[in-house]
Amino acid sequence: MTKRVLLVEDDASIALVITAALEAEGFEVDRCDSIADRDRFLARHHYKLLLTDVMLTDGDGIETLGGVREADPALPIIILSAQNTLDTAVRASDTGAFEYFPKPFDLEELIRTVTQAIGKAEATDIDVPQDVTQGLPLVGRSAAMQAVYRMITRVLRNDLTVLILGESGTGKELVAEAIHQLGNRRSGPFIAVNTAAIPAELIESELFGHEKGAFTGAVARSIGKFEQASGGTLFLDEIGDMPMQAQTRLLRALQSGKVRRVGGRDEITLDCRIVAATNRDLLPMIAAGTFREDLYYRLAVVPIELPPLRERTDDIEALSRHFLAKAATEGLPRRQLSSTGAEILARQPWRGNVRELRNFIYRVALLAREEVIDAVAIEPLLTQSEGASSPRIDDVSPPATSDLAYAVSAWLTDNAPPHGEIYDAALAAFERPLFLNVLAQTGGNQLRAAQQLGINRNTLRKRLSDLGISPEDYLVRD
Numbered sequence: 010m011t012k013r014v015l016l017v018e019d020d021a022s023i024a025l026v027i028t029a030a031l032e033a034e035g036f037e038v039d040r041c042d043s044i045a046d047r048d049r050f051l052a053r054h055h056y057k058l059l060l061t062d063v064m065l066t067d068g069d070g071i072e073t074l075g076g077v078r079e080a081d082p083a084l085p086i087i088i089l090s091a092q093n094t095l096d097t098a099v100r101a102s103d104t105g106a107f108e109y110f111p112k113p114f115d116l117e118e119l120i121r122t123v124t125q126a127i128g129k130a131e132a133t134d135i136d137v138p139q140d141v142t143q144g145l146p147l148v149g150r151s152a153a154m155q156a157v158y159r160m161i162t163r164v165l166r167n168d169l170t171v172l173i174l175g176e177s178g179t180g181k182e183l184v185a186e187a188i189h190q191l192g193n194r195r196s197g198p199f200i201a202v203n204t205a206a207i208p209a210e211l212i213e214s215e216l217f218g219h220e221k222g223a224f225t226g227a228v229a230r231s232i233g234k235f236e237q238a239s240g241g242t243l244f245l246d247e248i249g250d251m252p253m254q255a256q257t258r259l260l261r262a263l264q265s266g267k268v269r270r271v272g273g274r275d276e277i278t279l280d281c282r283i284v285a286a287t288n289r290d291l292l293p294m295i296a297a298g299t300f301r302e303d304l305y306y307r308l309a310v311v312p313i314e315l316p317p318l319r320e321r322t323d324d325i326e327a328l329s330r331h332f333l334a335k336a337a338t339e340g341l342p343r344r345q346l347s348s349t350g351a352e353i354l355a356r357q358p359w360r361g362n363v364r365e366l367r368n369f370i371y372r373v374a375l376l377a378r379e380e381v382i383d384a385v386a387i388e389p390l391l392t393q394s395e396g397a398s399s400p401r402i403d404d405v406s407p408p409a410t411s412d413l414a415y416a417v418s419a420w421l422t423d424n425a426p427p428h429g430e431i432y433d434a435a436l437a438a439f440e441r442p443l444f445l446n447v448l449a450q451t452g453g454n455q456l457r458a459a460q461q462l463g464i465n466r467n468t469l470r471k472r473l474s475d476l477g478i479s480p481e482d483y484l485v486r487d
């Protein structure tokens with residue numbers, strides 16, 4: 010039986026290479042280079058598979074796939090794209106595409122995938138989430154991040170447990186959020202628990218809840234994180250720091266799919282996806298007997314490894330511009346990055362990864378004298394931040410009066426932020442460095458920070474949340 014494949018690709022040389030490789034494997038290939046021709050071919054023949062580029066002369070090869078899907082829901086589609094963003098990967102997977110290949114791709118892998126996709130075609134019936142590509146938080150198009158995006162798209166339509174590995178500040182929590190926001194459980198809650206921050210004796214009650222009177226201090230029934238995450242995603246952060254006893258309890262819950270509140274009788278069935286993360290290297294910990302091997306395998310059903318920033322220097326410029334833009338929306342002066350500036354940033358080790366880069370960029374945005382950020386603005390600040398993986402007091406100096414005055418006059422003349430919001434913007438520009446400074450000094454302790462500032466703890470918590478400041482970023486870890 011002929012295996013007829015339709016290839017939609019407007020780059021003649023890529024089309025030639027793919028066609029030759031497919032024909033060598035016994036496929037019959039029809040080729041066209043536009044959406045209009047694609048639809049004509051599809052109407053005329055039955056294909057085993059559609060292989061399509063995204064940016065075509067007459068439109069977007071993904072956006073126009075709706076009709077193709079409707080006409081033949083079982084047709085396997087493989088998408089090739091030079092747009093190597095998470096957005097494209099997700100848009101591709103939203104169409105129910107079998108696979109997404111960022112260009113340049115490995116030809117052998119592509120041919121293997123074509124064969125597999127055709128093999129699986131009859132059995133495939135994918136539930137396609139709609140409109141989930143808005144507001145994606147992850148920036149970076151490096152090959153390393155594309156591999157991460159591909160892994161993310163593989164878990165969106167199932168509830169598989171995911172283990173995210175990577176150094177501190179590489180974006181593990183952001184990936185966990187993306188999996189939640191884009192996946193099947195996005196209408197449920199996203200509950201994050203930092204297992205390292207909970208005292209060992211409270212972990213069980215925190216995760217599973219407790220009944221009134223279960224132990225001294227249990228004055229009322231409390232619902233645990235597993236139950237709170239019902240219908241959504243439970244993100245277990247810093248899983249490598251979980252005490253042994255808690256690991257055993259967690260494993261039991263995952264194995265049985267049920268939890269029982271401390272002091273309670275009823276078993277509650279788990280109804281959440283588990284995403285765990287750690288910056289620890291778990292394999293040596295398993296060898297040393299400090300992390301349970303069986304728990305590791307339970308969690309690492311789908312491991313996603315986030316590379317350190319120094320191994321994806323291609324992303325540094327885009328991330329820096331992203332943080333500059335974000336800083337401007339939060340009331341800091343609007344800045345541009347020069348190409349020299351971008352080169353200098355790309356050469357830094359960023360041992361604290363994206364978090365350190367973000368803090369650095371905010372600081373530059375605040376302190377730079379010129380609108381365009383280049384060597385003059387960056388280099389003096391670099392010497393202070395070198396090697397810092399978390400912000401130090403001098404990383405977050407408050408703005409000099411002149412900086413604030415400069416920013417305010419720029420807002421008044423540039424009309425940005427819009428008139429009517431300058432008070433809030435000025436307040437944020439003043440409060441941000443103030444809070445960052447105090448949090449850095451108190452090691453992220455909000456109670457002490459509130460005492461030092463002489464404001465109510467709830468007021469501080471609210472302002473931090475309004476400003477998007479995470480006090481956890483300043484927690485001092487051993």
Ligand SMILES: Nc1ncnc2c1ncn2[C@@H]1O[C@H](COP(=O)(O)OP(=O)(O)OP(=O)(O)O)[C@@H](O)[C@H]1O
Pocket residue numbers: 146147148149175176177178179180181182183184246287288328331363364367
């Ligand atoms: N690819 C990215 N695009 C945009 N922002 C990012 C990216 N990766 C990380 N960040 C930002 O960097 C900061 C640190 O990220 P995150 O908290 O997700 O790291 P983490 O790996 O979970 O760190 P830790 O192990 O210390 O908990 C956050 O402010 C996050 O928004």
